[in-house]
Amino acid sequence: MNIINGGICAPKGFLASATAANIKYKNRTDMAMIFSKVPAISAGTYTTNLVKAAPVLWDRNITDSEVEVNAIVINSGIANACTKDEGMEYCKQSANKAAMELLVDENSVLLASTGVIGMQLPIDRICNGIESLSKSLEQSERAANEAAKAIMTTDTVSKEVAIEFEISGKTVKMGGMCKGSGMIHPNMCTMLGFITTDINISKELLLKAIREDVVDTFNMVSVDGDTSTNDSLIILANGLAENVKIVDENSDEYKVFKINLNFVTTTLSKMIAGDGEGATALFEVVVDGAKTKETARTLAKSVVTSSLTKAAIFGHDANWGRILCALGYSGEKFDPDNMELYFESENGKILIYKDGVSVGFDEDVATKILSAKEVRALVKLHMGEFSATAWGCDLTFDYVKINADYRS
Template identity: 65%
Template structure:
């Protein structure tokens, strides 16, 4: 497997486009299209929030009941959440409008929205944007890149990746893009993610692969503890690589899952590192746990601790906050045997051994914690299970961004 240039247009047969529809923003692109030249098997995972945005409900229906999907229309600026029957009707109008200009069945068009909750979409602008997107779509890397930019809200950078691997002697490609910066918390996270592949695979195994993988990727990200109304990850497979179709579990399915995990892990790290106002990606690894469930709970407890996140922002090796967060997680462990390390590109330092300070150098610890990517590793010495969670530091700018988000 190797990483290649590109995103959602890297796989054979996929096209993309971006346009400025002025849905909420002016002077920037705010609508994107992902389109496959051939019908796709589609899989999806969605927010666990009881309050689900209209696009989530639409996509759940399409993924579950439609025989195939072929396009995704995405807008930023307005989330189309808490908009009632009118909002759901706009999903249908968006899909039907795109279906006409793309010459597709309405039931093959997925929709996604991100932005402010509670506002209705300007459907005339959405329809005009869809027509423009259909007109300018291309299969180029740049078209994919522009689509990744168009779906950003408070994101500061576009997030995309592509990988190449082999299935049944055929070269297969998988690419992805996502957006996410605030209102990010485990339970499918607050984000939109779109993954495309030219692999041939059954719908059932495609869904199984995605549902399995989110447990170790999207569900392990937290920026601020808020689970969104719009969380959506869509995975489209058009079969144009012409590999022997994956219809049962085996070596090819495992290879496919590995590629999917590579794409999703990369995108998750990008979301965490680009958290609203963040200056650092904060990674928490729990090792030596009794069970995987324990490791997951412990890592999430640390990565969501506001006090720990603030310490990371201040480059302060305040290890007591980490041990405290582990202690209130609900997992039973012996704090008097825990070892704790901090690691970054600047080095690795053991902060705590068997529950007490090692007498480490504060200067060295601060140097390690001053990097843009910082990892805390806690060994609880209870077993062989491990888990990794991703988050970011907590800064003054997070409050500034969210104090006037609607304006």
């Protein structure tokens, strides 16, 4: 596998564009489009929040069916959530406008929105934006990067990745972009993720792969514990790599595909966690030696979502008691008298706690380790062979500032 340039436009046949539709933001792009030259199979995983945005309902009907997809239209600024019948009607009008501009069927157009909940979309601006997007589609690194920028809300950086790998003698490419900074606690933030690939694979296996993968990638990310109404992760595969179609889940080709998909989703997940609203550090929690995979996941996520732990990471304070506390209230069983806790970063690694007590570590060394941009807490349980990793960020003053006036 090689990391390459090109983002979502790296795979064969995928184009992108961005435009400024003035939906909420001024002096910046706020709409993006992804387009496949040939119809692509799709798969998606969406928010588990009972309150689901209109585009989530629209997309799920399509990705859960056998209908092939040509385009995805994305807007930032307004979420089109809690908008009832009018919101669904605007979905239909948006898809119809894209279908007319691109000469495709409206049921082959997916939609995604992110931003303020409860506001109706300015459909005239959306339609004008779609017209502009349709006319400016390109297959280029620049177009991919502009699309990634256009879907940002409180994100401070755009998030994209692309790779290439071999499948049955053919070069396959995969690209991805996502947005997410606040209201991040996926169970599938305000998180939107899009992956394109030119691999030839069955719809059944594409859906199986993405739904299994998300459990250990996007679902292990938490910035603030709030699961959005709009969380969507969508993957399109158009088959233009011309590899022998993957139809057997036990084949080596499918295993290779899953490994590479996991690299893309893990990379994007860490980008979201590291760009949490107001964050100064990526906080990674690794739980090793658990009895089951689910136990490891639950323990890791309990620590990464602890507000007190996140605040300690912001203060570069090795307050290990907060981590033990978060492990203890997770609901999972473990033996605090037979475990170890380490902090590590590019600045070093230090044992903090072992077999029920502090080891009397050097506070200055621990502070130096916790002062890095990426910090890891490593929990060793000695109870089994399973491990899991969760990603989050520190909790800072700026998180409150950003969310105190988000609507304005």
